[in-house]
Amino acid sequence: MSTAHDTSARRDPSITAGHDGTAPRTPYLILDLAAVRARYRLLSSLVPGARIHYAVKANPAPQVIATLVRAGSCFDVASRPEIELCLSAGARAEDISYGSTVKKCSDIAFAHENGVRRFAFDSLAELHKIAEYAPGADVFGRLRSDGQGSVFPLDGKFGSPAGLVADLLVEARRLGLNPVGVSFHVGSQQLDPYAWGPSIASTAEIFDKVAAAGIRLGVINLGGGLPGTYGPEVPPLAEYGRAIDECLERAFGANRPEVMIEPGRSMVADAGTLHSEVVLVSRRDGSAGARWVYLDVGRFGGLAETEGELIHYPMRTAHDGEPSAPVVLAGPTCDSADVLYRHHPYLLPESLRAGDRVQLLCTGAYTVSYSSVGFNGFGPLTCRCVDSPDAAGA
């Protein structure tokens, strides 16, 4: 994977192909399936014995799903179309977990009829829906997490306090369901490897409380949160593995339950490169004013996660290494919200001109599926998957 400081851009023909008209029309995402496979192997060895459920929402390209089916992954889905996608890519229904706690009755019924066994809930109302439309299903109670330390905390939208989760798991049994465990989510792009600790400890307490009611839970679902490698502030994945293992050991000792993890971003982010083109470079307030660089991709064409400037994608241009200066970076639409980076200090080469290519790295997650159907007439971001044989011994 190239980094922001990689100077190989000059040797990469794709980055200088903007002017001659022969390269494909930008913007588009190139996703490297070999990188996804390598990441799957790394994530599989992170927490001993953990089952990987890829969070499909991060990048639902059929080739990604098929690649992960072949690698042995399970899946976490948020909707009926994601179930259909996984099944059509060869996944087994029993390897699919319906992790959303907000599901239409008809979608629960669809999942149940097609063999999906695992469902999550965080409220009594959802539990009743599952009991009616997926009778006898395995259910997870979702514990609230404050998401501290993450770039995108979930902020109260999902999960219940531990006491309520325990009560609902007992109620689940009464409703004829099979309570199997607890799930939570510590927030997307979590930068603190120990962030899982408090929720793991609460889960152990829920296990004990529910056991007192005669129910033996067997699964802890650690959810998502593992990071993409956007910059040097991101700890190495191995640190997450060690921290999570330590927290599990402390909370469960020799009675460690089955462990699920649901990486989405971490599985695909680093494998993607978004190819874009400069549409305009302008300075409209004299030489002391801001230099605006407008790309042909913006917040509505796939870069929705630049909202609030929380994710900083590394960039490459064919002019890297030449004198650079600050820019305001914006998308191509007439929308005022379509500004990518105004406050985060991006430096780009002063020689950058309309027609030059710009590559945004680590863009494999939460880009293609976020893009609009055609805001301002600009069509959705396309994703082209490329593959190469895995390196020997990898």
Place this chain on the structure above:
Amino acid sequence: MSTAHDTSARRDPSITAGHDGTAPRTPYLILDLAAVRARYRLLSSLVPGARIHYAVKANPAPQVIATLVRAGSCFDVASRPEIELCLSAGARAEDISYGSTVKKCSDIAFAHENGVRRFAFDSLAELHKIAEYAPGADVFGRLRSDGQGSVFPLDGKFGSPAGLVADLLVEARRLGLNPVGVSFHVGSQQLDPYAWGPSIASTAEIFDKVAAAGIRLGVINLGGGLPGTYGPEVPPLAEYGRAIDECLERAFGANRPEVMIEPGRSMVADAGTLHSEVVLVSRRDGSAGARWVYLDVGRFGGLAETEGELIHYPMRTAHDGEPSAPVVLAGPTCDSADVLYRHHPYLLPESLRAGDRVQLLCTGAYTVSYSSVGFNGFGPLTCRCVDSPDAAGA
């Protein structure tokens, strides 16, 4: 058009159709073409002599464009696909204005080859592109506006100071282009009818300054900003007409130039009703905690403009009139950003349950085209256009 206080919901069969399985699957937008025609007539008479250029980005449904072509409208476009859309709906190329100041060279060339005459710019770099790829074209210099008083100010993304606009219009002539006038945009959903005043005055100064260089400009493009009727805070359209006419009179007197206006939101917002369904109602912090209502449509399925809670759509349910209480309103995805209203005090009936229909009114603008291709597996919002004969004498 129904309002938030309309109690006719109980007599409207579409709003109680959620449970029986016979109604079309939500979410979807119903757009009333007769309401669009009526609005076009109203907008046409707002500023005497003004030419209406519908801002296609607000709702690019082909039936909307065709309806406006038949009504006599011109169009403002932001991209090549929007030009193709207008031409295929029967618009004449000379009635299309390419109002974006950020255009790819290849798209400028496409527009020029297809007969589009009017192009906007706000920088020397863009002017050079237009001169090369659309030689001899009519050009507008875009003046910066601070957008004060609007819900969505454009915030420096577009437009240049008056002095630079004047210089660039003179330079345009030198480059073989035909400088015809000045455009600006006072910010979307502008709530101050007098907000156009300062930019109209600056435009008159630019006209004078450029005249001193021997160039006679003839067109002022007042841009967008006219409102949708989301709530009682929105002044009646007639007040805008009077205020703008007064500002034009003050700035130009008897020498009033040709006037263009580019309503987008104001043309289609009130004509749309978004039909959605409650997926879950939950209270996860005991009886004193917040009541969360999750709809099957959210920020990634068409309601992007709820970002920052700046637009407050009126809502109707079949339970309107029953005791109501505050809610947090969220969309169906697993994304933490997919919360529609957390701070704005929405009251919804306490009897609201999963499966109930909720209609969001005034949703004809900036919904369908903003929706994602399929985030979390949820497909894009569909738009169904309905029509009825215009009322006699309307």
